[in-house]
Amino acid sequence: MNQHISTLSLDHVGLGVPPGRYALPSEASARFHAQAAGLDPEAFATHLLEHYKGQRTVDALTEDECKFLRGELQEQVEDRRLAALDYFDTHVPLRFAKAAPDNAARDWAARVVADPHDTQSLLLVGPVGVGKTHYAFSVLRAVAETGAAIKWQAYTAANLYAALRPRDDRRADSDYESIAHAPLLFLDDLGAAKLTEWAEEVTYRLINDRYERCLPSIFTTNVLPGQLGATVGDRVASRIAEMCERIALKGADRRKKVSA
Incomplete structure (x- = not known):
C-alpha cells in the first residue's frame, strides 16, 4: 500500500472527494489505526488495498474503513481547496x-x-x-x-x-x-x-x-x-x-x- 502509485485509484464520488491524485494511506498507517481502534489490522489494510486496486467498492468497506480513509484524505482536500482559491484570487x-x-x-x-x-x-x-x-x-x-x-x-x-x-x-x-x-x-x-x-x-x-x-x-x-x-x-x-x-x-x- 505504497504512496503515489499511479496504478492505484479511489472512488472519488463514493468517498466525497474531488477527482485527482492523492497520497494514499500507507499499509503501516492503516494497520496502526486499526490496532489502536481495536480492529483487525490485517483485514483493515487488506480491504483498503483492494479498494485501491478496484477490487472492493466503497459500499463494501466497513464504516470504520471509510471514516479512516476519508479522514486521511481530508487534509489533502483542504490543502487543494486553499490552493484552488488562491489561484482564483490571484487571477x-x-x-x-x-x-x-x-x-x-x-x-x-x-x-x-x-x-x-x-x-x-x-x-x-x-x-x-x-x-x-x-x-x-x-x-x-x-x-x-x-x-x-x-x-x-x-x-x-x-x-x-x-x-x-x-x-x-x-x-x-x-x-x-x-x-x-x-x-x-x-x-x-x-x-x-x-x-x-x-x-x-x-x-x-x-x-x-x-x-x-x-x-x-x-x-x-x-x-x-x-x-x-x-x-x-x-x-x-x-x-x-x-x-x-x-x-x-x-x-x-x-x-x-x-x-x-
Missing part, C-alpha cells in the same frame, strides 16, 4: 474578486469537476450590464471551492485577439495551444465587435478545438442566440449551440447610476 480581476456563486453555479462546477469532458459548456446571454461577467467569475469561484486543481484561463474577446495576433516569433503556436487547450476557458464578450476575416478564423479554430476535445468553456455574449451566426460566423454559432447550455440573464444595466 480574478479585482472588480469580480467577491463574486459569490449561487446554487446553479455550484451545480455546474460540481458537474464539470466530476466529468469535465461530459459536461456542457456555459453560454451566458443578456444585454450590456446585467452581470454576465460577474456571474461567470462566480462560476469559476465555485470551481475553486470544490478543491479541484483546474488552471482556468479568462480573456475578453478583444484581449484574446491581441494575445494571438501574428508576430515574428515562434511562440505564437504555443500561446494558442495554451489557451485553446486550457482545462477551463472563460471567453468574455464573444461577438462584441464585428470580426475581421483573421479574427473570425481564429475564433473558429479556438472553438472547434475545444469542441472536438470536449473541453469545458464559459462564454458571455450580448448577441441574441439567433443572431450569433451573423456576428461570429455560422460555424462557430453551430458548435456553441451544440456544446453549451444557455443561461439568460435579465435586468437593467447595473453600470448606470440612477439619478435622484
